[in-house]
Amino acid sequence: MFLDPLATPGFKRTLFNAIVAPRPIGWISTINAHGQTNLAPFSHFNLVSTAPAVVMFSCNTPADRAEKDTIANVRSTGEFVTNLVTWELREAMNLSSFNAPYGVDEFELAGLEKAPSLKVRPPRVKASPASMECKVLRIIEIEPIVEGDTTSHVVLGRVVGVHLDERLVDAHGHFDTLRAEPLTRLDGDRYAISGRTDMLGRPSPRRD
Template sequence: MQLDFSQISPLDAYRWLASTVTPRPIAWVSTLSADGVSNLAPFSFFQVISDNPPTLMVNISTRDDGELKDTLRNIRETGELVIQLVPFAQAELMNASAARLPHGISEFERCGIDSESSALVRAPRVSGAPVAFECRLVEVQPYPKANPNCHLVFAQVLLAHIDDAVLTEAGRVDPQRMDLVGRLGGSHYTRTQDTFTLIRPE
């Protein structure tokens, strides 16, 4: 089978890419608007792109009607965000926070998701998340430039909260204790329980 991406619709392109480039980590992004309303939403077009400086990238798509999502609005207004990783125990809450709510309604409050204060940024973080990265906005890039349908958010990590419960006795992260969920195609997800080890050659 061959797919000519110039001959298929954007929706079909999304479906093929999202179902083949898997598993994808999920950025559970919390922000605070300029007037103090918290927001929380998941994004699976997400990755670490640099370790010096430590930088994460989140792709935030534009809504079908062209409206910008509250997450992007808040990041632009405040220059701050927190990126949580999603454990299996919070998968249902993460999914609930993906619902489209009216502007100015907090997913934390509507979905009953507990939060706590961050250390260096004003946006709250999700209680119980095994990892939370407090970040400062570096750059927002509309993409593609000619007719953007999404925005690439480059966020520098300022501080990480890592739950001691996911660390080994040697102080390293144990992927099974993290028990993160990853996005597959459609409504399918996976979790970091079935792992194996390969030693990188010299």
């Protein structure tokens, strides 16, 4: 089966979310110019590089406003924090995705306690075992191609600070991902954590 997204009648765009899965969730906390905080999850999120440490997240423009509150806030302040979503925090994460009016504090909506950041203004989720303070490097706008498309914004941020739960860090400074149980997004409303794992060393060149 071959599908041309632009030429296939009734093409399901949600297919992409089912194929590119599981996806890590960027639980992004921001603050606006008036000091009001915002918290929202984004499943289009990932690590871009480690040296320098750069992460990215992206979102579509909603139908009811010019851009999402998160994008408006990072434009205004140039800062954000990513908070790791664990299996235990899945319900709170889901509550924070509520399409609330601008200025509503999703921390309060989801019953989450804030913790102060050290190098940026937005607070972090205290219950998250890993949070990264970030400074915005660039915001890239992806324009619509055909009717029905929406404008998307990709935010690149340089990591300037990392907060970790010490119980999940070993003596060598490694973070225990499996014990943290990070939540991932699948298709539709389905979420999951890691299942089967394997150790695969990097292949070495053959020496005949």
